[in-house]
Amino acid sequence: MSALVIRGGTVVLPTGQRPADIAILDGTITAVGSEVRDGDETIDARNLVVLPGVIDAHVHFNEPGRADWEGWEAGTRGAAAGGVTTVLEMPLNAHPPTTTPAAFDEKLAIASQKALVDFGLWGGLVPDNLDNLQILHQRGVIGFKAFMSHSGIDDFQRVPDGILAIGLKTTARLNAIVGVHAESHETVERLSTGERSSGADRLSWCRARPSRAEVEAIQRLLVCMRGTGRGVRAHVVHVSCAEGLAQVDAARSKGTTITAETCPHYLAFTEEDFERIGPALKCAPPIRDPATREALWAEVLAGRVDLIGSDHSPCPAADKQKGEHDIWQAWGGIAGIQATLPVLLTDGLHARGLSLERIAHLTATAPAQLFGLFPRKGGIAVGADADFAIVDPEQRWTFGSNDLQTRSGVSAYLGRAFTGKVVRTIVRGTTVFVDGEIVGNPGWGQFVKPQPTR
Numbered sequence: 001m002s003a004l005v006i007r008g009g010t011v012v013l014p015t016g017q018r019p020a021d022i023a024i025l026d027g028t029i030t031a032v033g034s035e036v037r038d039g040d041e042t043i044d045a046r047n048l049v050v051l052p053g054v055i056d057a058h059v060h061f062n063e064p065g066r067a068d069w070e071g072w073e074a075g076t077r078g079a080a081a082g083g084v085t086t087v088l089e090m091p092l093n094a095h096p097p098t099t100t101p102a103a104f105d106e107k108l109a110i111a112s113q114k115a116l117v118d119f120g121l122w123g124g125l126v127p128d129n130l131d132n133l134q135i136l137h138q139r140g141v142i143g144f145k146a147f148m149s150h151s152g153i154d155d156f157q158r159v160p161d162g163i164l165a166i167g168l169k170t171t172a173r174l175n176a177i178v179g180v181h182a183e184s185h186e187t188v189e190r191l192s193t194g195e196r197s198s199g200a201d202r203l204s205w206c207r208a209r210p211s212r213a214e215v216e217a218i219q220r221l222l223v224c225m226r227g228t229g230r231g232v233r234a235h236v237v238h239v240s241c242a243e244g245l246a247q248v249d250a251a252r253s254k255g256t257t258i259t260a261e262t263c264p265h266y267l268a269f270t271e272e273d274f275e276r277i278g279p280a281l282k283c284a285p286p287i288r289d290p291a292t293r294e295a296l297w298a299e300v301l302a303g304r305v306d307l308i309g310s311d312h313s314p315c316p317a318a319d320k321q322k323g324e325h326d327i328w329q330a331w332g333g334i335a336g337i338q339a340t341l342p343v344l345l346t347d348g349l350h351a352r353g354l355s356l357e358r359i360a361h362l363t364a365t366a367p368a369q370l371f372g373l374f375p376r377k378g379g380i381a382v383g384a385d386a387d388f389a390i391v392d393p394e395q396r397w398t399f400g401s402n403d404l405q406t407r408s409g410v411s412a413y414l415g416r417a418f419t420g421k422v423v424r425t426i427v428r429g430t431t432v433f434v435d436g437e438i439v440g441n442p443g444w445g446q447f448v449k450p451q452p453t454r
């Protein structure tokens with residue numbers, strides 16, 4: 001007998017969506033179909049869509065060291081509310097950053113106590129830790145994050161191209177993936193100097209970090225990848241423009257193992273929103289103009305974006321407020337972990353015809369495959385973990401402060417109207433969020449490691 005049955009929902013399977021019941025025992029899916037018998041507990045999913053739980057490959061919880069910026073408990077409460085069942089958490093802005101085995105062990109211990117959802121940990125690739133990459137890889141990091149431009153925080157140094165090339169040689173040997181923040185340091189520094197001294201309206205932040213700074217950095221990353229040998233794998237995080245994706249696509253078609261993600265905020269907002277909302281929408285790369293956003297949507301719809309991560313990166317409210325009149329003073333980072341599915345349902349499914357199958361692929365299957373978590377995670381199938389985001393795709397709602405889970409209470413999405421809402425989140429068969437309430441417990445989340453791809 002099953003412990004749990006999800007009955008009557010439209011289930012988004014790798015082969016397409018269809019009405020089906022799902023049986024779950026000990027946190028694992030044991031049957032999907034029409035003849036599933038009752039279990040101890042039954043969830044009525046009629047008129048709802050059952051998606052595989054979101055795997056958010058890009059979040060910053062900032063603990064240890066800066067738990068007042070978010071922390072594992074607040075961050076994974078947001079995950080639960082957003083239908084996110086696994087987070088892959090970045091090596092910054094925790095302190096110490098996750099660039100040494102000791103820092104990894106410290107973060108793993110804290111996350112294991114506090115997380116409500118499953119989690120993997122990124123390691124860092126910084127100028128002074130090349131000797132640590134192998135041991136971090138053995139610890140089970142999901143990959144290594146590197147910055148080509150300033151990270152915004154002094155304890156996580158950017159890598160000049162020469163060091164990036166050396167780091168890529170090491171990660172190629174390990175068959176580990178490198179996640180790259182690709183903005184040209186040189187271009188951004190030069191433009192920032194001019195923009196910052198010229199009166200600094202909010203859009204000066206955007207003008208200092210144009211799309212071409214991303215394109216240039218991706219081109220240089222590709223140069224660094226050449227000559228590193230077999231097995232080199234790079235993933236460009238938070239690409240904000242079609243021109244950047246075109247670079248990735250062209251390299252891929254020539255055989256380079258490179259992928260790219262974008263984020264919900266680049267799909268949801270434009271520079272006009274940034275002018276109006278200000279610091280809560282400050283991020284790097286910045287929010288783009290309407291034409292750039294539409295071109296990015298076209299890339300998503302054409303299947304040239306590999307996956308969608310939130311780049312959830314909150315800070316204390318005061319660090320946003322101080323940029324109210326001078327945008328350059330604000331911390332750059334967006335609290336968006338709850339926004340991925342609502343944005344994709346509203347602006348994707350309803351407004352642009354993005355299919356539920358594509359949403360499941362972009363938010364669950366693709367990240368699971370890329371980061372070595374598939375088939376245990378990333379799809380609804382017998383034998384997989386029972387991780388689900390159950391959504392009401394037709395529900396109209398407005399994102400209010402009661403919905404917001406982030407510690408600072410700051411979100412650019414407050415007041416935004418959505419069609420499509422997460423109504424229940426299930427992690428390994430246990431409901432962690434239902435009807436607006438967090439019901440999961442800290443410590444339920446388990447550490448996940450990448451499985452070797454070959």
Ligand SMILES: [Zn+2]
Nearest residue numbers: 058090311313
């Ligand atoms: Zn980030």
